[in-house]
Amino acid sequence: MRLIPIECVRENTYLAKTIYDDNGFPLLKEGVLLTETLLKKLESIYIKYIYIVDKYSSEEIEDIIKPELKQKSILAIKNSFKNIEQLYNSASNNQDAFANNDDLLKQQDNYIMQIQEVAEELLDNILCNDKLLVNLVDIKSMDNYTYQHCINVAILSVVIGLGMKLLRSELLNLTVGAILHDIGKIFISKSILLKNGALTDEEYCAMKMHPEKGYSYLSNSSCISASAKMVILQHHERYDGLGYPNRLKEDKINKLARIVSVADVYDSLTSDRPYRKALSPNYAFEYIIGNVYSMFDYNVVQTFSKVIVPYPEGTLVRLSNGDIAVVEDTFPEYPLRPTIRIIRSNEKEKEGSLINLANNLSLVISNIEYTVY
Structure with missing residues (x-):
């Protein structure tokens, strides 16, 4: 799962984490198919981000409290x-x-x-x-x-x-x-x-x-x-x-x-x-x-x-060389330099490879990516 802005969610994506209303009751339960109507409803009540299920991140993000x-x-x-x-x-x-x-x-x-x-x-x-x-x-x-x-x-x-x-x-x-x-x-x-x-x-x-x-x-x-x-x-x-x-x-x-x-x-x-x-x-x-x-x-x-985890596991990121990667592991000693897996690159042979950014100082994360499909 990964957390992305509501405006970047495509129709017919599955919700990965239950959304609660202002009174603490489930508004939409995890697993529901997100239609255009549901997405517009969420936007209308100022829900800005939601967790989705997609092919790039299978990791479940655990909360520190239930x-x-x-x-x-x-x-x-x-x-x-x-x-x-x-x-x-x-x-x-x-x-x-x-x-x-x-x-x-x-x-x-x-x-x-x-x-x-x-x-x-x-x-x-x-x-x-x-x-x-x-x-x-x-x-x-x-x-x-x-x-x-x-x-x-x-x-x-x-x-x-x-x-x-x-x-x-x-x-x-x-x-x-x-x-x-x-x-x-x-x-x-x-x-x-x-x-x-x-x-x-x-x-x-x-x-x-x-x-x-x-x-x-x-x-x-x-x-x-x-x-x-x-x-x-x-x-x-x-x-x-x-x-x-x-x-x-x-x-x-x-x-x-x-x-x-x-x-x-x-x-x-x-x-x-x-x-x-x-x-x-x-x-x-x-x-x-x-x-x-x-x-x-x-x-x-x-x-x-x-x-603190600035790039939780499953976050999609753009690297300084333009490649797109998913965060695979994080290290408290190097919070801005996690291990990443390349999922999109102009050099196709690099796709799927793992890179520990703590050991590869020539690359940095430029920004979080939301709209890779």
Whole structure:
């Protein structure tokens, strides 16, 4: 199977992976024949990518957590966030009125405890997985982006945390903080969050308030650790001190927040947004690597580079010499130089041959290919 843009899918192709709706129910099950009508329906609900079965890739792409658990987690986070937003609205958007209402605070803590339970289940599931390599570029719905993003950032953060040898207690705080890192966006105008274009200076200033708003909102909650709260407050700080809200730098930034910062940017870059199309995973990977010491902590990025898979097995790629190949194997030490099998070349005798790019430095991958038939 391989993941390709919906506009590149031909009619009468078979779906390789079940697609779920915004409520976590199967919308189309794997194995269904994709007709023109079905493809148009998927486009109409802003499904941008799907997994297909084709002759180039027979490998099954395994998720680091079970798809059912991922959908369950997304739905639980969605419900909790919406309930928290309704609670805040019931206090007439007045934070002081909310903070002085014991009844509302108890309800809030109930919703936070539900998020804590999701975090524990995600963490336990990841800890039981032997293969800790992550491919987060998946089927994403624009409508459910916020909640999918929270779960993806949590998954990648935990895997980075494991690579950095964090204790389980730290990993749990990391998971909770990652899930809640954007909770402050509940208090940002939807017209700004969903704007189809560049933000004005005034709108950008309002958007930059979401870490402080989220931290302030949960600062009195006894259900969340101080470290998880720091993730919410500091995930947009930069290693060079040019981030926000407090322009902290280097190890003045909470360690867990430094991890979530990398995971947050990577998943954002590889997701379609109202104002831009998603970057392919290799470009997003190179962006992260290229911003070590400016945006990101070197130690976090070094671990990130060993657990993320910019070219998952089964990806079709174009090489610098024009040949088309399929990725056969990946190596954590050389994430941008996998083993590939040539499937299309002007030199026909090369087709079918295997090349380990780690040992062949004269070739590089130029880009991901989607429309080879």
